Amino acid sequence: MQPERALHRRNRGLLTAYEPARYGEAVGDNYDSLYPGVDSETEAAVERLAGLARGRKECSVLEFGIGTGRLALPFHKRGVRVAGLDGSERMVGQLRRRPFGEEIDVVIGDYRNTRVGDSSFSRVLLAFNGIFDPRGLGAQLDIFRNAARHLAPGGYFIVESWVMTDAQRSGSGSVMPRYVGEEHVELQLARFDVASNAIERTLVHLRPSGMEFVTVTDTYASPGELDVMAEVTGFERYARYSGWDGGEFTGSSANNISVYARRAD
Numbered sequence: 001m002q003p004e005r006a007l008h009r010r011n012r013g014l015l016t017a018y019e020p021a022r023y024g025e026a027v028g029d030n031y032d033s034l035y036p037g038v039d040s041e042t043e044a045a046v047e048r049l050a051g052l053a054r055g056r057k058e059c060s061v062l063e064f065g066i067g068t069g070r071l072a073l074p075f076h077k078r079g080v081r082v083a084g085l086d087g088s089e090r091m092v093g094q095l096r097r098r099p100f101g102e103e104i105d106v107v108i109g110d111y112r113n114t115r116v117g118d119s120s121f122s123r124v125l126l127a128f129n130g131i132f133d134p135r136g137l138g139a140q141l142d143i144f145r146n147a148a149r150h151l152a153p154g155g156y157f158i159v160e161s162w163v164m165t166d167a168q169r170s171g172s173g174s175v176m177p178r179y180v181g182e183e184h185v186e187l188q189l190a191r192f193d194v195a196s197n198a199i200e201r202t203l204v205h206l207r208p209s210g211m212e213f214v215t216v217t218d219t220y221a222s223p224g225e226l227d228v229m230a231e232v233t234g235f236e237r238y239a240r241y242s243g244w245d246g247g248e249f250t251g252s253s254a255n256n257i258s259v260y261a262r263r264a265d
């Protein structure tokens, strides 16, 4: 089923309140073809995350929102212990179909509060704007707390998020190309409510075969707001990059990779 139709079907009443499975159930069957541009970043992401591990005897990664394993599988292939937590059976089903996908331990649950075994990890990763939880600030703080629960002191919580432009922040509508390929263009049309931090985005995928619409409402957080969340949940900022290549974060960076170190209790 196309994402647009899947979302509409759910919006008609099958899923009323927010559920962690909503996103994955809507796009899970097509996810790996929705964001072809992202694949070029995957190797850099894995390199960066592995680099953070240097100097430590052991690196183990728990990925919140592991999805189809875009990041987790390359880690696993490097011999790093990887586990995942995801709300969507459909997304994890795609992971299971990929080579070595059966070898990764995945718990189905909400990364806001689900515990993965009793193990502690040296890294918890939340990529691709997962911190912009539609349920708001309370959920975002819970996610930081749940990451802390899975980390030993000194372990890192790594958060990837996009950074809003001034034009988007002003509350006026904005249109931004997210992916431009020969036979696939993705446009994002966003509406931002400065009072609640809610950002509603309609992602329009244009292909020779037709159009797809995916509408998502998230709770935005600026890099500075993420720092406050980290501070009050037992973390301190260790590093911030403008991308997985480790570039310097500046006032005009469009992406944020924040690395937070868990403080000792």
Ligand SMILES: C[S@@+](CC[C@H](N)C(=O)[O-])C[C@H]1O[C@@H](n2cnc3c(N)ncnc32)[C@H](O)[C@@H]1O
Residues within 6 Å of the ligand: 019, 020, 021, 023, 024, 025, 064, 065, 066, 067, 068, 069, 070, 071, 085, 086, 087, 088, 091, 109, 110, 111, 112, 127, 128, 130
């Ligand atoms: C955009 S995909 C990213 C997948 C993968 N991390 C990547 O970078 O390709 C987001 C994933 O997070 C999962 N997800 C969203 N909200 C969740 C929640 N509250 N608890 C657990 N998983 C969630 C979705 O099911 C989906 O697999």
